[in-house]
Amino acid sequence: MSKKEWYLEYEIQINRPGLLGDISSLLGMLSINIVTINGVDQGCRGLLILAKNDEQIARLESILQTMDTIRLIKIREPKLRDRLAVRHGRYIQRDADDKKTFRFVRAELGLLVDFLAELFKQDGHKLIGIRGMPRVGKTESIVASSVSANKKWLFVSSTLLKQTVRNQLIQEEYNVNNLFIIDGIVSTRRASEQHWQLVREIMRLPAVKVVEHPDIFVQNTEFSLEDFDYIIELRHEHDEKITYELGNNHLFSNATFGGFDF
Incomplete structure (x- = not known):
């Protein structure tokens, strides 16, 4: 049976040495492979993983929800935004x-x-x-x-x-x-x-x-x-306002467009 890809994301609640090793060991014990791992937000990690069946994922989810060092955020089939978040380290x-x-x-x-x-x-x-x-x-x-x-x-x-x-x-x-x-x-x-x-x-x-x-x-x-x-x-920056200004040109009654090169 071919393995299926999943996206796992968790927030670190207690950042202690060896936490990532604990997660990796847990995945290994469940025979789940890690494809990619990266930070995807401040204090959060995202992983693309491979599992043989849904039962493995259900067991993983159940165990992760009992851990006090992390908070499980997502475990689902990966969407495009998930793949890009892991690839680039940001959502x-x-x-x-x-x-x-x-x-x-x-x-x-x-x-x-x-x-x-x-x-x-x-x-x-x-x-x-x-x-x-x-x-x-x-x-x-x-x-x-x-x-x-x-x-x-x-x-x-x-x-x-x-x-x-x-x-x-x-x-x-x-x-x-x-x-x-x-x-x-x-x-x-x-x-x-x-x-x-x-x-x-x-x-x-x-x-x-x-x-x-x-x-x-x-x-x-x-x-x-x-x-x-x-x-x-x-x-250019997060707080930049996108505006269109065209002075007195009445072609556009609800928008103006200054600074554009034609």
């Missing part, structure tokens, strides 16, 4: 009210790239929005994640190297394995009806689409934030 911050919103700072670009790459590897339609101020690393993170996921990326609209606004694709580019990148501000301010027709065609493809500045994108299209599967927020 991805998730909005408490909006479960599809994830927050990163620039110092966590490696974690962000890994997270996006795992999402990009998944088959089928996926719509991802990325919020952030200019030059925080949004487009660079998308491109790096595409490389990591072995995906070809296509700019439908962008300002990475020069302003890009495409009105059509060649036939080979309508590939569901490609990743399509749209800048919501550029599309809104500079695009023609032909461009928007192309955007609608791309949205119907069972492929991954990434929209920078999704709030502006939905203000001026028939799409809504409910259509997005994930929203990523990227900041």
Whole structure:
């Protein structure tokens, strides 16, 4: 019988020498293998483990709950956030009210790239929005994640190297394995009806689409934030406010966009 992977997380209550050895010995006695171990939060450790059956995990959980040196937090089949937490030694911050919103700072670009790459590897339609101020690393993170996921990326609209606004694709580019990148501000301010027709065609493809500045994108299209599967927020620092200021431009009545390069 093949072994099944589980995620185990516990908080240290009494940090004494040999505690990790005790946990490792317990796993060994239950014939459970450790795949990876790392600190995932202050005072917490996360482990990916391999067990032959659910009974081993049930016995492990029962024993861990009797230990006064630790507090069992999670024991479950690993989610993407669990795997990345063990790999990077920190948890991805998730909005408490909006479960599809994830927050990163620039110092966590490696974690962000890994997270996006795992999402990009998944088959089928996926719509991802990325919020952030200019030059925080949004487009660079998308491109790096595409490389990591072995995906070809296509700019439908962008300002990475020069302003890009495409009105059509060649036939080979309508590939569901490609990743399509749209800048919501550029599309809104500079695009023609032909461009928007192309955007609608791309949205119907069972492929991954990434929209920078999704709030502006939905203000001026028939799409809504409910259509997005994930929203990523990227900041320079945790307390940075993401704002859009455009002075007296009345094109956008509810948002303004200063400091953006077009």
